[in-house]
Amino acid sequence: MNLYQPHLVRVADVVDETTDTRTLRLEFKDPSLAEGFDFRAGQFGEYSVFGAGECTFCIASPPTRKGYIECTFKAVGKATNALRGLGVGDTMGFRGPYGNHFPLDRMEGASIVFIAGGIGLAPVRCVIWNVLDQRDRFKDVTIVYGARTVGDLVYKHELEDWAARADVRLWQTVDPGGQTPDWPGEVGFVPAIVEKAAPAADNAYAVVCGPPIMIKFTLPVLAKLGFPPERVYTTLENRMKCGLGKCGRCNVGPVYVCKDGPVFTAAELAQLPAEF
Ligand SMILES: Cc1cc2nc3c(=O)[nH]c(=O)nc-3n(C[C@H](O)[C@H](O)[C@H](O)COP(=O)(O)OP(=O)(O)OC[C@H]3O[C@@H](n4cnc5c(N)ncnc54)[C@H](O)[C@@H]3O)c2cc1C
Ligand code: FES
Known part of the structure; x- marks a missing residue:
C-alpha cells in the first residue's frame, strides 16, 4: 500500500x-x-x-x-x-x-489546566472534549483561552457550553483593546490571566498551545505556580511534508517533530537545540 x-x-x-x-x-x-x-x-x-x-x-x-x-x-x-x-x-x-499524543492515561485522576491562544485552541479542544466525555476519570478542569479580539475567538458555541458547566472553570480573555462593550470576560494577555486564575499545581497537568510568544511567557508562570516541566505539555507546528518520518523536513537536531512529537513536555523542549 x-x-x-x-x-x-x-x-x-x-x-x-x-x-x-x-x-x-x-x-x-x-x-x-x-x-x-x-x-x-x-x-x-x-x-x-x-x-x-x-x-x-x-x-x-x-x-x-x-x-x-x-x-x-x-x-x-x-x-x-x-x-x-x-x-x-x-x-x-x-x-x-x-505523531504522538497527550498521555491522558497518565493524567487520569489528576486536575488539568488547558491554556490556549487564538487558533491554538484547535488541538486543545480535542483534548478538552476527550476529557469532558470521560469526566469521571479526571479531577478539576480549568480552561484559560485568549484571542486578540472578541471576533478572533474560535468555537464560540463551545465556549458557551464550557462556561455553563459546573465542572469546568473557564477564563476567557482578549488582548487590551480587543474587547467589545458587552464583553463579559477578562482583558489581558493569556499568561497574566493564568497567573490570576492560579490553578493549583498539586496533582495537576497543564496543556498549552498558542502562538510561540504566548507559550514563551506562559511557561514561567506555570513554573512559578509550581507545575514541574515534566507535567506541562505543548504541541509544535513545524513545517512538515511527509508526516511520517521519511523526508527530514521537520527535524530539530535529532528529533523528528512528526514522529517524536508533535506533543512535547516543557522539560523535553528545554533539551532541544537553542535556535529552536
Ligand atoms: C502538527 C501540526 C499541526 C497543525 N495544526 C494546524 C491547525 O490545526 N490549524 C491550522 O490552521 N494550521 C495548523 N498547522 C499549520 C498548517 O500546517 C499550515 O498553516 C498549512 O500547512 C499551510 O499550508 P498552505 O499550503 O496553505 O501554506 P503555504 O502556501 O505552504 O505557506 C503560506 C505561508 O504560511 C507559512 N507556513 C506554512 N506552514 C507553516 C507552519 N507549519 N508553521 C508556520 N508557518 C507556516 C509559510 O511559511 C508561508 O508564509 C499545523 C502544523 C503542524 C505541523
Ligand atoms: S515531516 Fe517528513 S520527516 Fe517529519
Whole structure:
C-alpha cells in the first residue's frame, strides 16, 4: 500500500469560526473506516485538496466522538486557500493519524489546566472534549483561552457550553483593546490571566498551545505556580511534508517533530537545540 495515498473523505459540515478561520467536519467514504477509524488526542493528519496540495492540521475533534473527524484552519497559503473553496458534499483527502499524543492515561485522576491562544485552541479542544466525555476519570478542569479580539475567538458555541458547566472553570480573555462593550470576560494577555486564575499545581497537568510568544511567557508562570516541566505539555507546528518520518523536513537536531512529537513536555523542549 502506498503510504502517501490519502483516504477519501466527504465534507459533511462547514462552520466559519472567524472571518479567516473555518472548521470542516469530514466523514470517511469507506464504510469500514467510517466506523473503525481511531486516533489519540494530539495526533495530526495531512489534509489534501486534489490538484492543490496537502496541509498539516491537528485533528480538532475528540476520539470519543465516532464517525467523523474535524479540522479547524486558517487560510494562509496555497493548500489552505484551496481548502476554503470546498463546500458540503465535496470530496478531499486525509492521511493519518500521525505523531504522538497527550498521555491522558497518565493524567487520569489528576486536575488539568488547558491554556490556549487564538487558533491554538484547535488541538486543545480535542483534548478538552476527550476529557469532558470521560469526566469521571479526571479531577478539576480549568480552561484559560485568549484571542486578540472578541471576533478572533474560535468555537464560540463551545465556549458557551464550557462556561455553563459546573465542572469546568473557564477564563476567557482578549488582548487590551480587543474587547467589545458587552464583553463579559477578562482583558489581558493569556499568561497574566493564568497567573490570576492560579490553578493549583498539586496533582495537576497543564496543556498549552498558542502562538510561540504566548507559550514563551506562559511557561514561567506555570513554573512559578509550581507545575514541574515534566507535567506541562505543548504541541509544535513545524513545517512538515511527509508526516511520517521519511523526508527530514521537520527535524530539530535529532528529533523528528512528526514522529517524536508533535506533543512535547516543557522539560523535553528545554533539551532541544537553542535556535529552536
Ligand atoms: C502538527 C501540526 C499541526 C497543525 N495544526 C494546524 C491547525 O490545526 N490549524 C491550522 O490552521 N494550521 C495548523 N498547522 C499549520 C498548517 O500546517 C499550515 O498553516 C498549512 O500547512 C499551510 O499550508 P498552505 O499550503 O496553505 O501554506 P503555504 O502556501 O505552504 O505557506 C503560506 C505561508 O504560511 C507559512 N507556513 C506554512 N506552514 C507553516 C507552519 N507549519 N508553521 C508556520 N508557518 C507556516 C509559510 O511559511 C508561508 O508564509 C499545523 C502544523 C503542524 C505541523
Ligand atoms: S515531516 Fe517528513 S520527516 Fe517529519
